[in-house]
Amino acid sequence: MHTFAYQKNQRYFAQIADGLEDLGKEELARLGATDVKPSYRGIYFSAAPAALYRVNYSARLISRVMAPLLTFDCHSDRYLYKTARSLPWTDLLTLKTTFAVFTNVANSNIRHSQYASQKLKDAIVDQFRDACGDRPQVEPLSPDVWINLYIHNNKATISLETSGGSLHRRGYRQESVEAPMQETVAAAVIQLSGWDGERPLYDPMCGSGTLLTEALMRACRIPSGYLRARFGFERLPDFDAAVWGKVKQECDKQIRPLPAGLIGGSDVSRAAVEVAQKNCRMLPGGGQITIKTRRFQDIEALEDAVIICNPPYGVRMNTARQASTLLKEFDTFLKKRCQGSTAYVYLGKKELLPQIALRPTWKKPLKNGGLQGFLTKYEIAGEKKGKGSGRH
Numbered sequence: 001m002h003t004f005a006y007q008k009n010q011r012y013f014a015q016i017a018d019g020l021e022d023l024g025k026e027e028l029a030r031l032g033a034t035d036v037k038p039s040y041r042g043i044y045f046s047a048a049p050a051a052l053y054r055v056n057y058s059a060r061l062i063s064r065v066m067a068p069l070l071t072f073d074c075h076s077d078r079y080l081y082k083t084a085r086s087l088p089w090t091d092l093l094t095l096k097t098t099f100a101v102f103t104n105v106a107n108s109n110i111r112h113s114q115y116a117s118q119k120l121k122d123a124i125v126d127q128f129r130d131a132c133g134d135r136p137q138v139e140p141l142s143p144d145v146w147i148n149l150y151i152h153n154n155k156a157t158i159s160l161e162t163s164g165g166s167l168h169r170r171g172y173r174q175e176s177v178e179a180p181m182q183e184t185v186a187a188a189v190i191q192l193s194g195w196d197g198e199r200p201l202y203d204p205m206c207g208s209g210t211l212l213t214e215a216l217m218r219a220c221r222i223p224s225g226y227l228r229a230r231f232g233f234e235r236l237p238d239f240d241a242a243v244w245g246k247v248k249q250e251c252d253k254q255i256r257p258l259p260a261g262l263i264g265g266s267d268v269s270r271a272a273v274e275v276a277q278k279n280c281r282m283l284p285g286g287g288q289i290t291i292k293t294r295r296f297q298d299i300e301a302l303e304d305a306v307i308i309c310n311p312p313y314g315v316r317m318n319t320a321r322q323a324s325t326l327l328k329e330f331d332t333f334l335k336k337r338c339q340g341s342t343a344y345v346y347l348g349k350k351e352l353l354p355q356i357a358l359r360p361t362w363k364k365p366l367k368n369g370g371l372q373g374f375l376t377k378y379e380i381a382g383e384k385k386g387k388g389s390g391r392h
Contacts (some may be wrong), residue, residue, distance in 0.1 A: 002088040006067040007238060012052065012162070015042045015064040017367050020188055024061045031055045049240050053247045056163055056233060057225040060187035060214070063166050066148055066159035067236060074156035075109050077119050084123035084158060091237045092160060095132060098139035099124070102161075103149040110151055120149050120158070145235050164232030170217075171227030172282035175275045176208040181310050181346070185368045186214040187224070189375055192364060193308055193344045197262060201306045204296035204333075206265035209276025211308055212289055215263050220285050221254040227282060258285035266292045266299070296333055303382070307334075307343040327355035334358060339382020348373040 006012060016024040021038035028036050028043060032051030037044045043062075047055060056065055070087060074080050093099055101120050103113040110116050124147075125135040146161035168184040181189075189211060195201055197219045203211050217224060225231070233239060267273050270293045280286035311327060327347075334343055335358065347353060348371045353363070361377040 002091060004067070004069045004091075004237075005071060006069070010046050010048060011044060011068070012047060013039075013042050013044055013066040013068065013159070014055070014059075014062045015066070016062055017184065017188070019365055019367060020061050020184075023188060023191060024059075027059055027061055028055060031058055049238070050243050050247050052162060053231075053233060053244045054251065056167065056231050057228075057248060058223040058251055059167065060191070060217070060224045061184055063163075063168055063184055064148075065162045065167075066157075067162050067233070069158045069160060071155065071157045073154060074151055075154050077110055077115065080110065080116065080151075080156060081119045081123045083156075084120050085127050087123075087158070089124050089127055090131065092235060093124070093128075093136050093145055095128065095134050095136055097144040097235075098137050099145040099147055100138060100140045100143040101147045101149055103151070105151045106153075108151045108154045116149055116151060120147070146232055160232060160236065162231065162233040162236065164228075164230055164235075167224065169228075170213075170224055171229075172213055172279050172286075173208065173210070174278055174282065177269065177272045177275055180208050181210045182368055183210060183214060183224075185346075185366065186210045186310075187218070188366060189308060189310075189344060189346055190214050190218050192366075192375055193306060193342075193377075195306050195308070197259075199304060199306050200261060201263050201308060202302055203265035203309045204267075204299060204302070204307065205309045205311050206267045206276050206291060207269075207272050207310070207312075209265065209279045209289075209291065211310065212263055212265045212276060212291070213280050213283065213286070215308070216258060216280060216283060216286055216289060219262060220256055220258050220283075222283055222285075223251045226252075255284055258288040260288060261290075263288075264290045264292075266294050266296070268295045269293070297329060299333070299337065302338045302341055304340040305338070305342075307338060307341055309343075310346040310348075323349075323352060324355050327352060331356045331358060334378065334380055338380045341380050341382075343378040343380065344375060345378065346373055346375045350374060 024043050025036045028045050031054045033045040033047045035046045101117040103117040105113045105116050128135045148159040150157045168182050170183050201215050273291050273293045276291050280289045358378045361379050363376045366375045
């Protein structure tokens with residue numbers, strides 16, 4: 001059997017959002033990866049099979065993990081086709097498995113990613129036709145095997161995605177409201193807050209509940225891939241089902257119950273609250289999260305709590321004036337009703353930050369999809385109550 005590049009050095013590449021490389025490096029190391037080195041658009045790391053499976057099952061910040069099959073100089077479409085066709089695709093695919101190719105091209109003689117994808121697809125199906133008289137089918141949305149082609153500066157890497165689709169798709173988001181926060185970004189917000197479950201956490205503008213659900217997963221140690229039906233690493237030729245079963249069992253044993261009253265939220269939209277409740281209940285302990293329909297302006301007090309939220313702005317509001325007014329009212333709410341609390345507010349537009357007049361402790365850039373946002377921490381002065389005394 002052919003030996004692919006990742007099998008020779010157990011070296012992989014994790015994609016992660018810009019700005020999260022340091023957090024991602026810590027997370028990968030914590031999950032058993034070694035020789036972890038941030039690079040352009042991601043992080044290289046080494047991992048034995050157990051660590052690779054654990055990273056895919058439990059990493060909260062990583063979006064995809066690639067297992068390189070072959071890296072080669074690639075100056076023309078003909079050489080791409082010829083080289084790709086020489087790979088033993090029957091070790092990865094059968095006539096019954098579907099596949100898709102996802103390509104990124106820059107600064108190379110091959111200029112168009114769609115064209116490069118087509119040449120790689122042709123190489124795969126032509127090899128099968130010659131060997132078997134038939135070909136596997138392309139399924140662009142939900143293939144069995146995800147193949148990645150990356151060509152930069154005329155150097156190409158063909159990889160198999162061990163994730164099997166982006167890891168931000170946890171599986172709990174059955175429905176969403178307009179412009180939801182990406183799950184990996186929400187996980188980063190929770191991690192950057194340093195919230196450890198010692199104080200109640202509350203989201204007063206929870207939308208479809210992504211921040212609440214990621215807080216639940218962190219507090220209860222629920223693996224990020226808990227609801228995923230399959231992973232791409234199961235298609236690797238050296239996949240070890242027994243090792244994967246043991247890793248999954250060990251991770252699932254860490255799950256613990258959610259203390260009553262630890263996580264809560266609310267939103268002005270009844271539809272959003274219903275969606276948030278449904279999404280939270282997809283996970284163990286999610287029914288313990290209290291989510292109510294109400295305006296934050298009507299909350300009596302949120303004292304000695306950790307407040308984490310992503311207020312509506314831009315596409316989530318009809319006008320910029322509405323967003324500005326809402327944030328000014330939120331500023332007043334924090335000052336007058338949240339004594340002793342710490343607030344972490346994520347905004348997707350820098351120009352909205354001054355609408356909250358509180359002096360920030362820190363401000364960190366954080367992308368949500370293609371938008372450059374900012375997470376800001378505010379310490380609200382006031383006499384602290386006893387642990388868990390926040391009224392909401």
